[in-house]
Amino acid sequence: MAVNTEGVKELRTRTGAGMMDCRNALVECEGNIEKAIDYLREKGLAKAAKKAERVAAQGSVFSYIHTNAKIGVLLELNCETDFVAKTDEFKALGHELCMQIAAANPQYISVEDVPAEDIEREKEIYRKMAAEEGKSAEMAERIADGKINAFYQDNCLLEQNYIREPKTKVKDLVVAEIAKMGENIVVRRIARFAIGV
Amino acid sequence: MAVNTEGVKELRTRTGAGMMDCRNALVECEGNIEKAIDYLREKGLAKAAKKAERVAAQGSVFSYIHTNAKIGVLLELNCETDFVAKTDEFKALGHELCMQIAAANPQYISVEDVPAEDIEREKEIYRKMAAEEGKSAEMAERIADGKINAFYQDNCLLEQNYIREPKTKVKDLVVAEIAKMGENIVVRRIARFAIGV
Numbered sequence: 193m194a195v196n197t198e199g200v201k202e203l204r205t206r207t208g209a210g211m212m213d214c215r216n217a218l219v220e221c222e223g224n225i226e227k228a229i230d231y232l233r234e235k236g237l238a239k240a241a242k243k244a245e246r247v248a249a250q251g252s253v254f255s256y257i258h259t260n261a262k263i264g265v266l267l268e269l270n271c272e273t274d275f276v277a278k279t280d281e282f283k284a285l286g287h288e289l290c291m292q293i294a295a296a297n298p299q300y301i302s303v304e305d306v307p308a309e310d311i312e313r314e315k316e317i318y319r320k321m322a323a324e325e326g327k328s329a330e331m332a333e334r335i336a337d338g339k340i341n342a343f344y345q346d347n348c349l350l351e352q353n354y355i356r357e358p359k360t361k362v363k364d365l366v367v368a369e370i371a372k373m374g375e376n377i378v379v380r381r382i383a384r385f386a387i388g389v
Numbered sequence: 390m391a392v393n394t395e396g397v398k399e400l401r402t403r404t405g406a407g408m409m410d411c412r413n414a415l416v417e418c419e420g421n422i423e424k425a426i427d428y429l430r431e432k433g434l435a436k437a438a439k440k441a442e443r444v445a446a447q448g449s450v451f452s453y454i455h456t457n458a459k460i461g462v463l464l465e466l467n468c469e470t471d472f473v474a475k476t477d478e479f480k481a482l483g484h485e486l487c488m489q490i491a492a493a494n495p496q497y498i499s500v501e502d503v504p505a506e507d508i509e510r511e512k513e514i515y516r517k518m519a520a521e522e523g524k525s526a527e528m529a530e531r532i533a534d535g536k537i538n539a540f541y542q543d544n545c546l547l548e549q550n551y552i553r554e555p556k557t558k559v560k561d562l563v564v565a566e567i568a569k570m571g572e573n574i575v576v577r578r579i580a581r582f583a584i585g586v
Contacts, residue, residue, distance in 0.1 A: 230510065234517035253461025253582045255452035261474075264450030266463035268582040277458075313427065320431035383580035385450045385465040 195223050203228055207238035249380070250274045252282070256290035265293045266383040272375040285369050285377070291355065292362055293384050298349035301379050302363075306348065314343050349379060392420050400425055404435035446577070447471045449479070453487035462490045463580040469572040482566050482574070488552065489559055490581050495546035498576050499560075503545065511540050546576065 195218040203214040203225060209232050217237075221227035232238035251270035258264070269286045271277055292298075300306050318339040322332035344351045350363035370377050392415040400411040400422055406429050414434075418424035429435035448467035455461070466483045468474055489495075497503050515536040519529035541548045547560035567574050 233514045251584050252458035261449035317430045387448050
């Protein structure tokens with residue numbers, strides 16, 4: 193990896209070390225950011241490594257605890273301005289998404305979040321199921337592709353059917369809100385804990 | 390891996406398939422549970438793979454949203470009976486732990502949860518810092534051991550100083566509750582989301 197301005201900037205943000213120290217650390221570590229962080233800490237030039245830089249975002253954290261406290265949900269919903277974060281509409285969206293997560297237990301936020309190996313494992317199972325039923329390899333592949341879409345719909349929050357209006361996808365709820373508010377809204381992180389599961 | 394009763398039992402719990410099917414699947418897959426799950430699904434004998442079996446536990450899920458909804462915490466706290474889960478004492482403990490997590494941002498629950506490579510990375514930094522200061526290798530090792538304890542105290546919930554009584558460790562709070570209640574209490578899972586971090 194080359195030592196470029198981008199790298200120096202990221203290193204500065206993550207360590208708070210000076211510009212020249214960051215540049216030297218990167219040269220020393222051949223452009224490897226993680227190694228450069230350790231190098232700066234070893235030299236006493238950085239206190240602690242911060243998490244990777246991310247786009248500064250506004251938004252709110254929402255929670256929902258289901259009756260009897262046996263299921264709980266935590267959600268980070270981002271928007272662009274604190275003004276939007278404070279609107280009733282935004283709060284209502286956060287609440288609905290929490291209810292959805294509690295009820296429909298998504299494993300991922302979007303299709304992009306499903307690891308490639310999970311997809312391959314699922315598809316391999318579908319292929320073999322089809323083969324067991326005597327389908328040709330070509331047909332089995334087509335069946336697997338169809339079933340993986342059903343897998344996304346079951347397991348990805350944004351692809352799920354909205355619990356209150358099963359003909360609407362959850363992502364349509366978010367898109368409608370984006371259109372109303374005129375700024376981007378992103379489901380950043382979700383967590384769902386259920387007792388005994 | 391051998392095909393044993395334990396394996397058959399776990400496979401049954403995770404797939405809901407019949408005893409003989411589970412045994413056959415394990416034989417077919419040489420005792421590998423994950424492969425046996427896929428095998429059963431391929432044969433249409435299991436609908437979906439459940440998560441690894443875990444001890445049936447009681448308890449509650451707690452949440453805490455800090456002022457302005459910029460920080461949120463989710464906590465699963467387990468106990469042995471629903472009777473204890475419903476006590477005010479247990480609820481108070483859950484609330485205090487959430488406040489602790491919001492304020493002190495632990496990365497892990499206990500020392501055992503810190504991955505070996507994270508420990509080694511930290512220790513290597515401490516060793517090199519000591520070496521930079523001209524310490525001998527032996528001395529540097531001793532310094533690294535001392536600093537890793539401070540790392541645990543900063544980053545592991547149960548090792549942290551309790552925010553309301555800094556002389557008490559968080560684990561002492563839990564232990565006191567266990568003594569009072571007469572049954573085991575375990576912090577199972579934690580999540581903490583902060584906007585813009």
